[in-house]
Amino acid sequence: MKYEIIVVGGGHAGCEAALASARLGHKTLLVTSNIKNIADMPCNPSIGGPAKGIVVREIDALGGEMGRNADKGALQTKMLNTKKGPAVQALRFQADKIIYPKEMLKTLQSTKNLEIKESMVEDLIVNNNKIEGIILENEEKILSSAVILTTGTYLKAMVLTGSKKKPSGPHGEKESKFLSDNLRKLGFTIKRLKTGTPQRIDKNSIDYSKAQEEKGDKTPHTFSFDNIVYRKPEDQISCYLIYTTPKTHEIIKEHLKESSMYGGYVEGVGPRYCPSIEDKVVRFSDKERHQLFLEPESLYYDDIYLQGFSTSMPNEIQDLMVHSLPGLEHAKILKYGYAIEYDAIDSKQLKRSLETKIIENLYTAGQINGTSGYEEAAGQGLIAGINASLKLEGKEPLILKRNESYIGVLIDDLVTKGVKDPYRLLTSRAEYRLLLRNDNADLRLRDYGYQIGLIDEQRYQAFCEKRNHIKELTEKLKNNRITPKKGINSYLESIPSTPLKDGISLYDLLKRPEITFDHIKHFIELDYTKEEEEQVEINVKYEGYIKKANKEAEKMLALEEKKIPEDIDYEVIPNLASEARQKLAEIRPTTIGQASRISGVNPADISILMVYLRKNG
């Protein structure tokens, strides 16, 4: 039995990769150690957030599944940063940990060309540096033209609580014992990373009167541009906010050495942005309290996720810690917090298509590449699935650029800069974030999704209509003028907005900070959707800033046009600084633009490289 593409792992990266590949018509096999854990959310019960939420929108624009699936599983929805400007707004959903995986599994099972197999992959079949298939734990071989590894935290996974170390994946799942050693033998650099998760508390044992309720937004939101609302705003489930107490901090300080982290039991590098509660108490000792959220995991069981309390303390200390929290004095801990260590590869060994540099047709996505987060994983999985497919079809890979998507920023950072601690997307990692907004992900990426074949005719037509409406509306505003008539000026003054001295187009009027579409509609009849109006309003109001960002992006794109041949020998280029020579040889950038983003490669080195390429090109 031979498959075209095998996806190893059924997490968020694996699901997107397998769906993309199967939907593009390639015979696909997804291998997972436990079908019940497909699309599992082993950590927080939420999807989205700043930058991450925009990734979900991008996945949807390209024809991936996470957005639509999150809409189905939404328990609570919020638009974040609404007062901080359009570029940083993002959606965050509380997602049901039963519905989300169940719906994803349903989608996988109903997708043509896609089979699912339950097993553990322990080795790869490689011939002449080209992948030919996988070897399972029972030594069964399965052949394929391409393989996508999305192993998450399962490579040599080790769960730590206090001084206890136990080889295991999340939830006591079986870990992969040999795959990372075999990857090392193939030439991959293996890193050890660490992450952690907090306790799950029995809902019925919490006294909510001591917590502050956090409700969702009153207006409905969807991640998907399909705009199907599954849960009415009034049916949303609330989260609750509490704070640590001085007693909590005392307990932690007293037992610090008993934690895996401070006891010296952890080898892996943990994420800076996700410190454990021990870390928080030690590093920010001046803070009197830390905030914690009580987040429901599902409608179908009673676990409450204690967000902000991730720890690697022994269970008996965790009991003390949890019971020192307001409202949790008598809390029943259903699952204890733990740290988990796992192997990852050096992402600098990847191409921007997510194909590995050393083994042809082998792709990797998600935590194995050193990232953290469901959204980051799904984004990579989708790109790996698309690019493995394109490769088999003999087509150029889809390389998303830094000025067109967060996914592009993420992958470019991974392959160009590499990671030290697990990588999380943040809005500040995107230098063109004004262009990478929640509202325009479809305008940025849907064309790609359609060209590749993941967006069908019907969804594409709906998108084209929206795009045309936006053009039309912009023209309308430009072509309709108002003049300083009495009625007009008294209306403007009532807003209040400065009365007119000369005629002005509605386009220019909308530029005024205080003017919204509701005011514009006083002067002209308009029949457009909220999304269309929003798009035009953002483009009009922030035109200057958007133009500036586009101009900067153009400079970067011009450098991206300049390709570096794959077989370039940096040793023979005279005058390159030695650090630059070494970094260039290691990362092997494919364009001058990518080369210029490598730390340690100076503008002078770039000049020399360009002169060399011209001379020898």
Next chain:
Amino acid sequence: MNDTIAAISTALGVGAISIIRLSGPEAISIANSCFKGKDLSKVESHTINYGHIIDQGEVIDEVLVSIMKAPKTYTTEDVVEINCHGGIISTKRILETVLMHGARLAEPGEFTKRAFLNGRIDLVKSEAVMDIIDSKSEEANKLAVSQLSGSTSNMIKKFRDSLKQLLASIEVNIDYPEYHDIEVVTKEKIQTELISMKKELEDIIKSSKNSTLIKEGIKTVIIGRPNVGKSSILNKLIEQDKAIVTDIAGTTRDIVEGQVYLEGILLNIIDTAGIRKTEDIVEKIGVEKSLSMIDEADLVIVVLNNNEELTSEDKEILEKTKNKERIIVINKNDLEKKINISKSSLDSVVETNTNTVEGIKELKNKIIDLFQLESIKSKDYTYLTNARQISLAKKAYQSLKEAEEGLHNSLPIDMIEIDLKDTFDYLGEIIGETYSEEILDHLFANFCVGK
């Protein structure tokens, strides 16, 4: 190579013509944006155009601008050459102005590099190009950074640090909106930070302008009709008989230089032949030269005669110098006052005496005031050392101003942050700190966020 580069392409020197060269897609539009004369975007290729270079409404110099459109140029890109009077200060100011309008200071050998990359130079020369651009250009930048005085780089560091804190706070608000305990950066808070930073940055830019004065000296021209006492004022300033002083109009035909130190700053004084309408050919050359000297000068001392009514020549001189840093000396105040000029309508006026040194001290003080020499004389003066740094500081200042405007126009914080980030990056370039994850590092080190 989609950006536009600029550099002074002639050796800096007094008296010669200087050329500022631009190359790149925006060469013409950048030149046009600081040029008063014909619309350069509409002129034919390979033409020379007369006009003035303007910086924020102020005339910097009278220039001839050559427009050469791609591809028949040295670099095969659009090339503009601005020919100006050779004064160091005006040449540098023109360079700074074009940098301010979007050009980037060329690296050593960069015009040649572009010529090569665009296929204009043959392969044989390419080795030489490689040698020029070598890592030396990097060293040049490092050198410029190291030449900054401790106080200058400390001050820039201080700004960057407070900007870093501000930016990290804004970022943490954006990336971790659910953290209620973290202080929310309000527009008022940004406003407060901006005001002091803007002021101090403005001071740095001002004293940087003066730093050129410290190094090169202030080019001072003494100008006036014949026989109003220019040479004697020069002599009193330099306290030695260098210029010939007689009562016969027209003896000072040559340009005589003298030097005087004021508060440790060099004053290069250039006496001019007296300006009057003359038929004497030798003297005529001198007069024209005198008028052209005005353009090059950093400081013009206009001498008038208290004992005579203003003549049309006096008025012409006053008109010609009205845009310059100037001091008007009304000489011969010991003689009967016949001059019909109201002092209040003039900028800096000093009265001097024919025979004694009365007024000379006042004149020196006026010069000191005009260039704020006292403030830059103190040992730990802060200034930037080259055009690149100054243009970066000006860009930083401009971005701060834009951030302020954004605040004023109630733009959301993510827009304001763009300008603040630009300021931060420009300041970083000045002191050679361009590590891209600095703000993130600061954020994670200083804010307690995460699951």
